[in-house]
Each structure stands twice: as C-alpha cells, then as structure tokens.
Amino acid sequence: MKRIFSLSLLALAIPMVALAQTVISADDLIKDAAKLDTKVVTVKGTVAEFKQKTSRKGNPYYTFTLKTKVKETPVNVYGRGTLEKPLKDGSKVEITGTFRKEKEVSGFTVKNEVDVTPKEGEKPKIKVTEPGK
Numbered sequence: 001m002k003r004i005f006s007l008s009l010l011a012l013a014i015p016m017v018a019l020a021q022t023v024i025s026a027d028d029l030i031k032d033a034a035k036l037d038t039k040v041v042t043v044k045g046t047v048a049e050f051k052q053k054t055s056r057k058g059n060p061y062y063t064f065t066l067k068t069k070v071k072e073t074p075v076n077v078y079g080r081g082t083l084e085k086p087l088k089d090g091s092k093v094e095i096t097g098t099f100r101k102e103k104e105v106s107g108f109t110v111k112n113e114v115d116v117t118p119k120e121g122e123k124p125k126i127k128v129t130e131p132g133k
Contacts, residue, residue, distance in 0.1 A: 026046075036099050096125035
C-alpha cells in the first residue's frame with residue numbers, strides 16, 4: 001500500500017517538474033534561436049527602449065527590447081494591451097511568451113521577438129526583478 005502511494009506521488013510530481021519553465025538569458029535565446037523558434041520561453045534581461053503605443057486601428061500595445069552582448073541583435077518584446085506600470089529602461093525583468101526567430105508584420109520582418117500578449121483575462125507574464133532608475 002505504501003509503495004502504491006509513493007508511486008502515485010511520484011507520478012504527480014513528474015508533470016509538475018516538466019511544467020517548470022527554465023529561465024534563460026537574452027543572449028542564450030539568440031544563441032539557440034533556431035531550436036526555440038515558436039516555443040514558449042522565459043527570458044531574463046535588461047529593458048531598453050520601452051514604448052507604449054496605439055495602432056492606427058486604436059489598439060493599445062507596447063514594445064521594448066532586452067539587451068544582449070551584441071548590441072545589433074537584441075531580443076524584441078511585443079505585447080497587446082497596456083501595462084499597469086510602464087517599464088523603465090534599465091529594469092531587469094523575466095518575461096514569458098512565444099518566441100519567433102522571424103515573422104512578417106505589415107510588409108516588414110521582425111526578428112528575435114517574444115510575444116508576451118496574455119490570454120484573455122490574464123495579466124502579461126512580465127516580472128520586474130530589479131527596477132530601473
């Protein structure tokens with residue numbers, strides 16, 4: 001009986017471990033871009049160029065980048081809606097969203113983008129680990 005109970009607990013624990021998301025750096029995301037394309041990723045990095053905008057159709061959205069060691073290859077971040085608190089440049093964050101190595105938007109190409117748009121009724125998965133100045 002104890003053995004069955006122990007095996008049952010183990011069976012429950014394995015999927016929970018699998019659900020835990022590994023946090024990777026912005027540099028590691030760029031390095032493994034081909035492997036991580038279209039996957040849900042959790043990335044840590046430093047915010048730059050935060051902008052809250054409104055589309056021509058009147059839809060709010062925000063963008064920012066996560067700095068990388070190679071300045072010409074940042075991680076671009078996009079989310080629909082508005083954030084309760086705008087991010088400050090220099091803030092350290094952990095974000096979770098769907099990564100696309102490359103995608104076409106309105107006739108132009110966006111590279112290395114994480115879409116953090118939340119599901120309806122949820123908040124974006126953006127956690128500030130150290131506020132910017």
